[in-house]
Amino acid sequence: MGGLGVGKGFGNKGFSNKFEESENIGFLKGYQDGNDAEASGPSRRGGRGSFRGCRGGFGIGRSNNECDQDERAQRTGGLFGSRRTAVSGTGNGDTYRSRSGSARGRGGYKGLNEEVIAGSGKNSWKSEAERGEGGDIQGPKVTYIPPPPPEDEDSIFSHYQTGINFDKYDTILVEVSGHDAPPAILTFEEANLGQTLNNNIAKAGYTKLTPVQKYSIPVTLAGRDLMACAQTGSGKTAAFLLPILAHMMRDGITSSRFKELQEPECIIVAPTRELINQIYLEARKFSYGTCVRAVVIYGGTQLGHSIRQIVQGCNILCATPGRLMDIIGKEKIGLKQVKYLVLDEADRMLDMGFGPEMKKLISCPGMPTKEQRQTLLFSATFPEEIQRLAAEFLKSNYLFVAVGQVGGACRDVQQTILQVGQYSKREKLVEILQNIGDERTMVFVETKKKADFIATFLCQEKVSTTSIHGDREQREREQALGDFRCGKCPVLVATSVAARGLDIENVQHVINFDLPSTIDEYVHRIGRTGRCGNTGRAISFFDPESDNHLAQPLVKVLSDAQQDVPSWLEEIAFSTYVPGFSGSTRGTVFASVDTRKNYKGKSTLNTAGFSSQAPNPVDEESWD
Numbered sequence: 175m176g177g178l179g180v181g182k183g184f185g186n187k188g189f190s191n192k193f194e195e196s197e198n199i200g201f202l203k204g205y206q207d208g209n210d211a212e213a214s215g216p217s218r219r220g221g222r223g224s225f226r227g228c229r230g231g232f233g234i235g236r237s238n239n240e241c242d243q244d245e246r247a248q249r250t251g252g253l254f255g256s257r258r259t260a261v262s263g264t265g266n267g268d269t270y271r272s273r274s275g276s277a278r279g280r281g282g283y284k285g286l287n288e289e290v291i292a293g294s295g296k297n298s299w300k301s302e303a304e305r306g307e308g309g310d311i312q313g314p315k316v317t318y319i320p321p322p323p324p325e326d327e328d329s330i331f332s333h334y335q336t337g338i339n340f341d342k343y344d345t346i347l348v349e350v351s352g353h354d355a356p357p358a359i360l361t362f363e364e365a366n367l368g369q370t371l372n373n374n375i376a377k378a379g380y381t382k383l384t385p386v387q388k389y390s391i392p393v394t395l396a397g398r399d400l401m402a403c404a405q406t407g408s409g410k411t412a413a414f415l416l417p418i419l420a421h422m423m424r425d426g427i428t429s430s431r432f433k434e435l436q437e438p439e440c441i442i443v444a445p446t447r448e449l450i451n452q453i454y455l456e457a458r459k460f461s462y463g464t465c466v467r468a469v470v471i472y473g474g475t476q477l478g479h480s481i482r483q484i485v486q487g488c489n490i491l492c493a494t495p496g497r498l499m500d501i502i503g504k505e506k507i508g509l510k511q512v513k514y515l516v517l518d519e520a521d522r523m524l525d526m527g528f529g530p531e532m533k534k535l536i537s538c539p540g541m542p543t544k545e546q547r548q549t550l551l552f553s554a555t556f557p558e559e560i561q562r563l564a565a566e567f568l569k570s571n572y573l574f575v576a577v578g579q580v581g582g583a584c585r586d587v588q589q590t591i592l593q594v595g596q597y598s599k600r601e602k603l604v605e606i607l608q609n610i611g612d613e614r615t616m617v618f619v620e621t622k623k624k625a626d627f628i629a630t631f632l633c634q635e636k637v638s639t640t641s642i643h644g645d646r647e648q649r650e651r652e653q654a655l656g657d658f659r660c661g662k663c664p665v666l667v668a669t670s671v672a673a674r675g676l677d678i679e680n681v682q683h684v685i686n687f688d689l690p691s692t693i694d695e696y697v698h699r700i701g702r703t704g705r706c707g708n709t710g711r712a713i714s715f716f717d718p719e720s721d722n723h724l725a726q727p728l729v730k731v732l733s734d735a736q737q738d739v740p741s742w743l744e745e746i747a748f749s750t751y752v753p754g755f756s757g758s759t760r761g762t763v764f765a766s767v768d769t770r771k772n773y774k775g776k777s778t779l780n781t782a783g784f785s786s787q788a789p790n791p792v793d794e795e796s797w798d
């Protein structure tokens with residue numbers, strides 16, 4: 175019983191204060207000086223203070239004009255620079271700059287990485303960004319305009335190689351539940367997607383279907399609603415994009431033209447800005463040479479820019495929830511023509527963070543009912559209670575595709591759990607990074623503040639590091655991702671904002687400096703490596719002071735993925751009581767199956783309220 179609740183305060187103030195008081199002498203001098211400089215300067219933003227640079231840039235600071243120049247320069251590359259050509263960086267050697275506490279463009283959905291939605295009626299759809307723009311509520315104007323995506327074919331179709339374990343995907347067991355499921359397809363040709371799509375698939379380097387594609391593509395082509403769960407990095411994005419595009423082509427879609435109100439046929443929603451951007455680039459790739467126009471809109475960017483993109487024509491709208499609701503509220507998007515609604519990272523989209531927005535979306539005026547539209551939910555994790563909530567979004571005869579164990583970790587990731595107390599973590603991190611050398615590594619921490627802190631610390635240790643978290647401006651987030659993608663900064667310190675969906679070539683290592691609060695988040699984080707049949711490594715620091723609640727689910731995830739389970743972890747797991755977790759099954763921690771099976775004979779599914787599986791939104795820094 176002892177371990178119950180111990181983890182609650184993990185990553186919280188008590189911890190970080192102690193951390194700073196006892197360890198920051200010397201190192202933090204620079205950090206605090208940076209804060210002071212910002213505080214006394216005219217451009218200080220937010221209450222958390224800031225610091226700038228390291229390795230040449232630390233403490234130097236730059237004028238606002240210089241920042242603007244960076245922004246202009248970045249429009250030629252940055253996030254859209256494709257895997258090969260990502261361009262970013264300031265060119266002055268400062269690999270790390272941050273403005274913690276910045277109000278501009280921050281993704282502060284109550285700490286959940288999206289715009290704040292408050293109030294009621296039309297105004298309730300006004301985001302933080304929009305209110306700033308409109309000037310009706312105090313706050314800096316969001317002016318960031320993301321760089322346009324590359325136009326050349328090579329960049330559009332750039333891709334990385336599938337790994338040595340790609341063919342092993344075929345051995346994973348797949349279960350389809352629900353009535354009258356169409357048979358799986360074995361090849362792209364069988365899907366009969368049409369010549370243009372087939373050309374694009376070939377140019378993207380896809381020769382063979384992954385299991386989630388084999389089963390989900392025919393389900394979607396048959397017009398059925400779908401909940402699909404497959405391991406990280408196994409091609410879920412193409413599994414929904416390809417059949418939707420094929421449908422659109424078969425229906426003889428015509429190019430959408432300039433109109434003040436656009437009525438897209440497809441809406442795709444994802445929880446983070448960088449992920450929705452990535453999905454958009456995939457949509458653009460697969461729709462290349464067709465008249466289908468995909469558009470992406472997300473928070474932290476100029477609202478006017480989003481509107482300009484939309485009015486030029488929009489068949490597929492890729493959006494983060496806050497910006498989507500803004501645009502609907504502004505009557506730039508009409509929902510009448512929506513035939514496909516996709517929630518990627520669906521468990522996250524339906525939890526208590528985003529669930530209310532998604533409910534608002536499906537009850538917006540004009541939105542076709544679930545009977546009239548096709549709804550597709552995808553994720554690598556699907557807690558049972560989220561599956562039950564999802565019933566509200568899906569037709570009752572939806573099909574459930576489970577590739578491998580629902581919520582299981584990717585087997586191509588070698589997982590290591592080390593017992594490391596909070597005061598030894600930094601030393602251990604440096605030791606590991608020194609051994610790793612220049613291989614691309616994501617370091618996950620639990621709070622935005624700590625992300626800044628660890629990134630600065632690593633820069634001081636001469637490790638080229640950048641960071642991504644919800645308090646960084648969108649321009650900075652995209653630059654950080656660009657620097658990491660192109661290898662300029664081989665280490666990316668991140669909060670859980672980067673845990674889901676991001677598909678970055680050559681990420682060989684994930685380090686959980688802090689373990690996340692839920693096991694599902696762990697599965698997503700380590701899934702940033704070992705993608706598409708490539709191998710990867712994940713090392714996690716387990717602090718018995720704060721992480722005991724994760725011992726049981728960790729043992730389960732490790733053993734399911736055929737990883738070594740340390741005996742000390744097993745001991746903690748057996749001595750720690752976690753309500754609802756039986757040890758041999760996933761209990762309430764995981765869904766092992768389509769939950770409808772568990773509810774056979776019960777008259778109704780409980781769809782009231784929202785799940786508590788998500789990171790606690792009250793803890794502002796646990797998500798973003």
Ligand SMILES: Nc1ncnc2c1ncn2[C@@H]1O[C@H](COP(=O)(O)OP(=O)(O)OP(=O)(O)O)[C@@H](O)[C@H]1O
Nearest residue numbers: 380382383384406407408409410411554675677706
């Ligand atoms: N059939 C295929 N052949 C070759 N590469 C593929 C195939 N399907 C997908 N890929 C590539 O595999 C990578 C991972 O795909 P994707 O990002 O869709 O994974 P995912 O299942 O959505 O992962 P996550 O759960 O982390 O969101 C991408 O680079 C994608 O282009």
